[in-house]
Structure formats: structure tokens, C-alpha cells
Amino acid sequence: MSILNEVAVFLIAAVIAVPLFKRLGLGSILGYLAAGALIGPSGLGFVGKPEDVLHFAEFGVVLFLFIVGLELQPARLWALRRSVFGLGLAQVALSAAVLTGAGMLLGLSMKAALIAGLGLSLSSTAIALQLLGERQQLTARHGRESFAILLFQDLAVIPLLALIPLLSERPGDTGGGGQGILLSVLKVVAVLAVVVLSGRFLVRPAFRLIASTQLQELFTAATLLVVVGVALLMNFAGISMALGTFLAGVLLADSEYRHELEADIEPFKGLLLGLFFIAVGMSMNLGLVIQRPLLIATCVVGVMALKGAVLFWLGRPMGLMLQGRRIMSLALAQGGEFGFVLFGAAASAGVLDRELTEQLVVVVSLSMAATPLLLTLHDRVVERQLRRAVPAEYDHLEDAEQQPVIIAGFGRYGQIIGRVLNMLDIGFTALEVSPEQVDFLRRYGNKIYYGDASRLDLLRAAGAGKAKLLVLAIDDPDASVRTAQLVRANFPQLPVYARARNRAHAYRLMDEGVKLLNRETLLSSLEMAFFVLQGLGFDEGRARHIIERFRKYDQELLQKQYAVYQDEEKLIQTSQQFREELRSLFEQDNRPQTQAQLQENGEDNAPKAPPPRQP
Structure with a gap:
């Protein structure tokens, strides 16, 4: 199948599946995953080689993390340092320990269980942040702690990949011993230094120069070049590309071009992130699920239950409320895209055999697909049942009568x-x-x-x-x-x-x-209108008089409309009459003085058009 035909298949599958799943209240991510499973090798087979699509579509995750970085200024990132290196480290260490122990109980070797536990301890940055973003909970306390954990997991990928050659029994796979590890660390430090310094002293001046051309397409191309360039540098150093572009976004978060950068990247991010979820769905080996349904289901449930329990427990010392702890444990309980990378590297090094690697990839894929469904069930069933449950006893108000x-x-x-x-x-x-x-x-x-x-x-x-x-x-x-x-x-x-x-x-x-x-909202809106009038050249006293007059007239209208508020036709009629009366009032009383006031303030400060009429 040609590339154009494959693009058409992807678009048709997404356009049909995603609105359908949104309509059913199951979320867009589950729609993309289902579309991928349908058109992939294990489904109708319209598109083959999901690993190639997944490799390309990972750029959507890269763009997503760049936008997240743009919304997180360096000072806010620094404030998260304790959560990143405290909570994040605790989550990876405890989850890996629990999952490694479970793997050994199932008969895996120590090395295989360790790699499986470490890989499964990582969560999907794309799915977790997308779900929390759709629920508008990224800025909530549990959303911030979830983001800190995901950020540490991205950092942890580097040492985890370096650990695989040390566990390999093949000769020559030790990665050069201590000297090789030292060179890798130096390479990482050098690349990060290049990103930080270029972000401060090269990228910003370059954007100023490009912005002066007033060519929107050139600015968009430059934005994509920054993201691609940082991603290539990170890939060269063996660092997560998403982590590198996130850092680049943070460095540009307090620049004057932040919002324009975000607007330029957003369409590409949306398309490629959707393609990434489709590729994950395509990579699911449904044949293995059919052959070993009980084993796969047990592994998926076991991984998400153990990992979710660790997250729920860690939320308590962080001071999260019960609802926040539940949402965080569900949002991060799945396996992640970096698990694919880790398991693939371990299979190449001989630490994992092919059969176990395929099982782990299926477990990760299904756990990613289960996450949106679990959160939906939480909202529709768990939260609803908790509301219907016997409420907590109300407080006794012993001294309240004195107030x-x-x-x-x-x-x-x-x-x-x-x-x-x-x-x-x-x-x-x-x-x-x-x-x-x-x-x-x-x-x-x-x-x-x-x-x-x-x-x-x-x-x-x-x-x-x-x-x-x-x-x-x-x-x-x-x-x-x-x-x-x-x-x-x-x-x-x-x-x-x-x-x-x-x-x-x-x-x-x-x-x-x-x-x-x-x-x-009335008084705050009127206060803003007062500032707007001042910005148009009205002096403070005049602007305050106009606002006060409008407020009194609106209050009178409220009383008049109260008598007919259940009659929609009369309500509309009185609103129209109010606008006409108010406009006539200001035209007769205020407009000549308004024009004179604007002339007194000078032609440069006055708007070219007459002052806008009051609505």
C-alpha cells in the first residue's frame, strides 16, 4: 500500500472511531487505540509494520512535551524539584521492586524480572498528561504530582538503558565498562549544556530576527526546526527526545514568543499524537491475547493493581486528598512508551527472550488502552457511588451561636x-x-x-x-x-x-x-469597563460616572424583568428596549462631552472611531 493510501486509512479510521468513542463518553485516546487495533496487522491488516509508524509518531509525544514545557516557567519547574526527585524516585523504585518480586514469583529469572519490573514501572507520559489535560486537572495538586513523577521517569530512562549491557551475558555487550558509562554521562552533560546555552543566547535572538520578517510560515518552520534539532541532539546523546524538547520548551516559557510558538506547534502535535495512539493500537498482538487470554489478562490486571497501589500509598505522605490519590493511581498505572524501548533493547542484548518480550509489549499496550476506560468508570461508577454512600457525619457547632x-x-x-x-x-x-x-x-x-x-x-x-x-x-x-x-x-x-x-x-x-x-461577575466586569474607558481617554471622574449610571440602569432593568422573567418573549422585548433607552440617554447627555474629552487628550491618544456605544 502506498504512503498516500496509508494516510487515507489513518485519517478515515480516526475520523470515524474518535467521534464515536467521544460520543459514548469513552474519550478520544480509546478511540485512537481502537482505530489502530482495527486497521493493524492483528485486525483488518490494512497497514503493516506498526513499529515504523510508532517510531515516526513518537514525534507527537516530543511536540506534546515541548508545549508542556512552554507552559512551565523555570521557576515553577524548580519548585517541583522535591516532587520530581522525591516522589518520582520513590514511585519508580517501589513499583520496580514490587513488580520484580511478582515476576520472580511467576518463575522469571532475576535479570528478566528486574528488566520487566523496571520497564513496567514507567508510565505513558502521552496518555497520562492527555487524560489529565482533558479533565482540566493538570494544574490540580494530583496533576502536578503526576507530572513530577512522569518527568522523573523520563530522566530514569537514561540509566535504565545503560543498565541493560551490564546485565547482558553476551561478550562485548558491557558497553565498555566504567569508561563507557563515564563517556555516556559526559556526552549527556555536554548535550544538555548545549541546549541550555543555545536556548538562552541563540534561539531567542534568532526568533526576534525571524519575527521581524513578518512571515508566519517562516516562524512555523523555525519552531519545528528547534524541536527537531533538540530531538536529534538528545537522540545522539542517548537521552529521551521528549525530555530534551521539554527542557527547550521550559527555556522558552518566559520569552515573548511563547504563545505564538504554542499556536504554531499545536496542530502538528494533535495530529502526530493521535497517530502515536493509533500506532500503539496497531502494535497490540491480538493473536497472543486470543491464544493466552487468562495469562495476559492476569498480567495486565496485576501490573495496574500493584502499580496503582504503590501510587495510591505514595499520595498519602504527599498530602493528596482521597479523590486526587485515586485519579493519580489510575492515570499512571499503565505501562509506558519507553517500556517498548527498554524491552526492545533488552531483547537485543539477550536479557529477555522473544516470547517474553512480546508478552510484555502486549501487557503495556493493553494497560494503556485500559487507562481511559478505568478513569471513565471511576467517574461514572465510583464517584457516583461515593456520593450516594452514607455521608460523613456533619460537624457539631458548639460555639457557633455566639457568632x-x-x-x-x-x-x-x-x-x-x-x-x-x-x-x-x-x-x-x-x-x-x-x-x-x-x-x-x-x-x-x-x-x-x-x-x-x-x-x-x-x-x-x-x-x-x-x-x-x-x-x-x-x-x-x-x-x-x-x-x-x-x-x-x-x-x-x-x-x-x-x-x-x-x-x-x-x-x-x-x-x-x-x-x-x-x-x-457584575462588579468585576464594570470595574474592567471603567479601566477600558480610561484607556480610551476618559478621565477618571467621567468614566466612573458613566459606569455608575450604567449600573443603576441595569439594576432597574433587573427589577423590571423580574416581573416577566418567565415569559421569554417579553424578556427579549424588555432587553431590546433597555439597549435603545440607554443608547439614547448617552447620545443626548454624554456624547458631546465624550468627543471633547478625547480631543483634550490629543489626537494620538484618542481612537480614530467615535467611542463605542454602550451595549
Whole structure:
């Protein structure tokens, strides 16, 4: 089959499989893997030689790590050093020890069990980071710790590959003894020095020169050249290409071209990373699975269970919450792409026989395919069952009646109010229904009670009958309205200061008699509009007057629309009338003064077009 035909097969398989699996809620990665298994040698056989495709598609992982590096400035990377060399080392060492022991119990020799344990201790950087990124958890605590572990694993590939010749029984495979290892280390240090120095003193000036040409395609070509060049250097030194390009990305993370570099690389990364997952699916020997289903299934389950248990246990001393520990252990429990490299090198050196190598490759491939499925099951089954399980006992509020303020909901909104009150030494009782949030805030010294503010007994225990006011800062609109209903029915004398997520939420709160409410994004948006007006040449007093006038008019509209908010046609009509009235008001009152104000500030500072009309 010609290259063009193979490209068409890859594209057709991806376009069909990935949307289907996304529609089923199984994620894009599982779709790519299934597409690869279908068109590969063990499936329909449309494409052969998956190892060639995999070797080329690994460049997608290289580009992926380059983008990750662009988003991680050197200072942030330095802050991760303890997690990288502490948690990362512990994970590789403990996982390798446990898996090596399991291999020896299954009858493998010491050397074969050691290589298998070390290879299986590595996780898939591409799959783990992609899954965490899709879930928007890379910046969460467990996401950062997972990234640190993966970074150490990439570093560990170098000494692991150097270990294989030492275990080989073939003459001449010792890699030159201590002198050979020393030369390899010196080569690695030299190449890393070249990358760091060129990134600082060569690449940035070169990008400035290329950017001055204003040729977008030239900038894209230069970006790809940097990635390819660093990858070739790393390959020459025997270092992980992904690790090298990650380092290059970190060195460019605080440059002025960071966002443009990321935008140029992103399309290539997406295509090649998808091709990498397809190649992994193609490399699965389904025939071996059919021949030995029980053995392969036992190995896959055993590897992921043992490795996941180690990760779950390590999450505890790192202070991760239970949910974070579960997600980290599932996201990193699979084998990784570097396992293919390690097992291949070990087979070439005679440390592993061909049959065992094929079994290990299948185990790694299936574990990679199982990871997205396990995370999906975790979200749909485990998390759901935990929510339905008997909830933890709410806190007893012994001294809460002495506090004049009750804050229901202590997330980002309620915490700011609490900090202001705390600064003025005004006591308050904070109620939060999320046990994870309560545990997290208590670690920082916050006094907060675990409890559901929509329960009458807890409100009474919190002192709602004697409190001066209640701040309703619950994030969930339904829970917020239920709490407002409860307060109105049982504590009618208690003033409620409510947070509304939007106008619809505000109308529902107004139905419950809440008069003092604040739409959470309104004031911050108006403050930004104030700065925008100043940037357009309005003086501070004039800009503040315009913003205040808009705020009052919008508040009046809120009251008017409340009477018809359940009638969509009338709601649209009143919104249109509001825009016209406001536009007419400013045209009559403000526009002449606006033009004069802009002229006073000079033609260079004024926009060429008239000031934009208020929406």
C-alpha cells in the first residue's frame, strides 16, 4: 500500500472511531487505540509494520512535551524539584521492586524480572498528561504530582538503558565498562549544556530576527526546526527526545514568543499524537491475547493493581486528598512508551527472550488502552457511588451561636467575605458541604464547619435564630435557592445577603424574598469597563460616572424583568428596549462631552472611531 493510501486509512479510521468513542463518553485516546487495533496487522491488516509508524509518531509525544514545557516557567519547574526527585524516585523504585518480586514469583529469572519490573514501572507520559489535560486537572495538586513523577521517569530512562549491557551475558555487550558509562554521562552533560546555552543566547535572538520578517510560515518552520534539532541532539546523546524538547520548551516559557510558538506547534502535535495512539493500537498482538487470554489478562490486571497501589500509598505522605490519590493511581498505572524501548533493547542484548518480550509489549499496550476506560468508570461508577454512600457525619457547632454572621458556602466567593470579617475581628460561622474543601481549608488554618446549610437542624445549631445576617455564597444555584427557602420559612427576621451566579439565579432568589443580592461577575466586569474607558481617554471622574449610571440602569432593568422573567418573549422585548433607552440617554447627555474629552487628550491618544456605544 502506498504512503498516500496509508494516510487515507489513518485519517478515515480516526475520523470515524474518535467521534464515536467521544460520543459514548469513552474519550478520544480509546478511540485512537481502537482505530489502530482495527486497521493493524492483528485486525483488518490494512497497514503493516506498526513499529515504523510508532517510531515516526513518537514525534507527537516530543511536540506534546515541548508545549508542556512552554507552559512551565523555570521557576515553577524548580519548585517541583522535591516532587520530581522525591516522589518520582520513590514511585519508580517501589513499583520496580514490587513488580520484580511478582515476576520472580511467576518463575522469571532475576535479570528478566528486574528488566520487566523496571520497564513496567514507567508510565505513558502521552496518555497520562492527555487524560489529565482533558479533565482540566493538570494544574490540580494530583496533576502536578503526576507530572513530577512522569518527568522523573523520563530522566530514569537514561540509566535504565545503560543498565541493560551490564546485565547482558553476551561478550562485548558491557558497553565498555566504567569508561563507557563515564563517556555516556559526559556526552549527556555536554548535550544538555548545549541546549541550555543555545536556548538562552541563540534561539531567542534568532526568533526576534525571524519575527521581524513578518512571515508566519517562516516562524512555523523555525519552531519545528528547534524541536527537531533538540530531538536529534538528545537522540545522539542517548537521552529521551521528549525530555530534551521539554527542557527547550521550559527555556522558552518566559520569552515573548511563547504563545505564538504554542499556536504554531499545536496542530502538528494533535495530529502526530493521535497517530502515536493509533500506532500503539496497531502494535497490540491480538493473536497472543486470543491464544493466552487468562495469562495476559492476569498480567495486565496485576501490573495496574500493584502499580496503582504503590501510587495510591505514595499520595498519602504527599498530602493528596482521597479523590486526587485515586485519579493519580489510575492515570499512571499503565505501562509506558519507553517500556517498548527498554524491552526492545533488552531483547537485543539477550536479557529477555522473544516470547517474553512480546508478552510484555502486549501487557503495556493493553494497560494503556485500559487507562481511559478505568478513569471513565471511576467517574461514572465510583464517584457516583461515593456520593450516594452514607455521608460523613456533619460537624457539631458548639460555639457557633455566639457568632453574628453565618456564611453558607465557603468557596472562592465566601472566603473573600470571611477574610474581610476576620481582618476586622468579626466572628462568623462558615458552613461548607464539600468535605474535600473543608479538609483543604483547615490545613491552612481556617475555622470552617462541614455541614449542609439547607438543613434546618444545622442552621439552628449555627445560630440562625440569633445571628445578625446570613451570607448565602453557595455555588450551586439549586442548593442556594433551597437554603433561601428554608431561611424564609423558619427565620424570617434573618437578613440574607445572597450571591447570584447570573440573572436567572437572581430571579429565583428574588422569588424567595431575597432583596440584598449580588451577581458575582457584575462588579468585576464594570470595574474592567471603567479601566477600558480610561484607556480610551476618559478621565477618571467621567468614566466612573458613566459606569455608575450604567449600573443603576441595569439594576432597574433587573427589577423590571423580574416581573416577566418567565415569559421569554417579553424578556427579549424588555432587553431590546433597555439597549435603545440607554443608547439614547448617552447620545443626548454624554456624547458631546465624550468627543471633547478625547480631543483634550490629543489626537494620538484618542481612537480614530467615535467611542463605542454602550451595549
